[in-house]
Amino acid sequence: MIDKINSLKETISSLTASSEEQVEALRIKYLSKKGEVSQLFNDFRSVPADQKKAMGQALNELKNLATDKINSLREQLAVKDDIDETIDLTRTPAVMPLGSRHPLSIVKEEIISIFSRLGFTVAEGPEIEDDWHVFSSLNFAADHPARDMQDTFFIGRNPDVLLRTHTSSVQSRVMEHTQPPIRIICPGRVYRNEAISARAHCFFHQVEALYVDENVSFADLKQTLLYFAREMFGPETKIRLRPSYFPFTEPSAEMDISCNLCGGKGCSFCKHTGWVEILGCGMVDPNVLDSCGIDSKKYNGFALGMGVERITNLKYQVKDLRMFSENDRRFLLQFQSAH
Ligand code: DAH
Numbered sequence: 001m002i003d004k005i006n007s008l009k010e011t012i013s014s015l016t017a018s019s020e021e022q023v024e025a026l027r028i029k030y031l032s033k034k035g036e037v038s039q040l041f042n043d044f045r046s047v048p049a050d051q052k053k054a055m056g057q058a059l060n061e062l063k064n065l066a067t068d069k070i071n072s073l074r075e076q077l078a079v080k081d082d083i084d085e086t087i088d089l090t091r092t093p094a095v096m097p098l099g100s101r102h103p104l105s106i107v108k109e110e111i112i113s114i115f116s117r118l119g120f121t122v123a124e125g126p127e128i129e130d131d132w133h134v135f136s137s138l139n140f141a142a143d144h145p146a147r148d149m150q151d152t153f154f155i156g157r158n159p160d161v162l163l164r165t166h167t168s169s170v171q172s173r174v175m176e177h178t179q180p181p182i183r184i185i186c187p188g189r190v191y192r193n194e195a196i197s198a199r200a201h202c203f204f205h206q207v208e209a210l211y212v213d214e215n216v217s218f219a220d221l222k223q224t225l226l227y228f229a230r231e232m233f234g235p236e237t238k239i240r241l242r243p244s245y246f247p248f249t250e251p252s253a254e255m256d257i258s259c260n261l262c263g264g265k266g267c268s269f270c271k272h273t274g275w276v277e278i279l280g281c282g283m284v285d286p287n288v289l290d291s292c293g294i295d296s297k298k299y300n301g302f303a304l305g306m307g308v309e310r311i312t313n314l315k316y317q318v319k320d321l322r323m324f325s326e327n328d329r330r331f332l333l334q335f336q337s338a339h
Helices: 002-013 020-031 036-044 049-082 103-116 168-177 218-233 286-291 308-316 329-335
Strands: 182-191 203-213 239-246 249-258 275-284 300-307
Touching: 002 036, 002 049, 020 036, 020 049, 036 049, 103 182, 103 203, 103 218, 103 308, 103 329, 168 182, 168 203, 168 286, 168 300, 203 218, 203 308, 218 239, 218 249, 218 275, 218 300, 218 308, 239 275, 249 300, 275 286, 275 308, 286 300, 300 308
Parallel strands: none
Antiparallel strands: 182 203, 203 300, 239 249, 249 275, 275 300
16 A cells, blocks of 8 residues: 555656646546545555554645645646746846936926025925915015016906916015024926017026025125025136116115136127126015014015026026927937936
């Protein structure tokens, strides 16, 4: 009997099957009630008592071996069913094309990163705004031309629902619910009713910065601007401030940087002046602080605002504003290594 068990062990170990039906046939052949293994269990009754222990062990091993074998044949078939044999799993995969970030996002992130090193944190506000946050709270007179239909997109007939024309609206939103010290940077999209051309678009992007605290000086503003210009355009960059006017700052200025193409010597890009304009700024008008619930006798501050497209043009010499919103892959792929 032991010989029979051993030879069955060998046979069963080397069994193969290529279909469910074959596995089932093998199960019946060996493990069903009348199967060969079960038959041996019947013969076991006539084994002499002194051999029963060894024989019983051998028989159990055989039964376990047969059960495991049948199960594993079944599993192999199930796995085989899942594999599409037309696919070569050993082939090297196709290289995934590398995407690129939009140039405006790259530059926006860089501006945020420079200001965050000075302790500014990002604040955002809605693109659909009301008159108060875009104009009135920022000291725009009722008849200021910027409110005009020519410039502002109104939504529907309600003159109080409009698309923000600048991110300065986020200043007043933050000041309404925060007391100084305030140090925020507000990136976002803005809209103006302009004919689309290489030099103008009906939407573009701005970054606004606002600092309000006790004893903020114009020197603080100037030093912040110099730091920004040098971080953004290189350590040799010079800045100059020209007097200007904005309703929400007094005094106001526009900042030029030394032309980053010719280094200030004069070229066609800077119209041979050696300087290019990059942003507007000034000391926050006390009327704006008071409108937003901040005591203008105790606090003062500075603000500045810049166009992200403008800075991007300077960094990458993009000559046509429309490129930023056309999603032309040939344009976008040029910025793959820029971040
Ligand atoms: N809001 C201005 C614009 O859209 C830009 C600006 C100028 C923002 C001066 C400021 C500032 O905060 O102080 O043209």
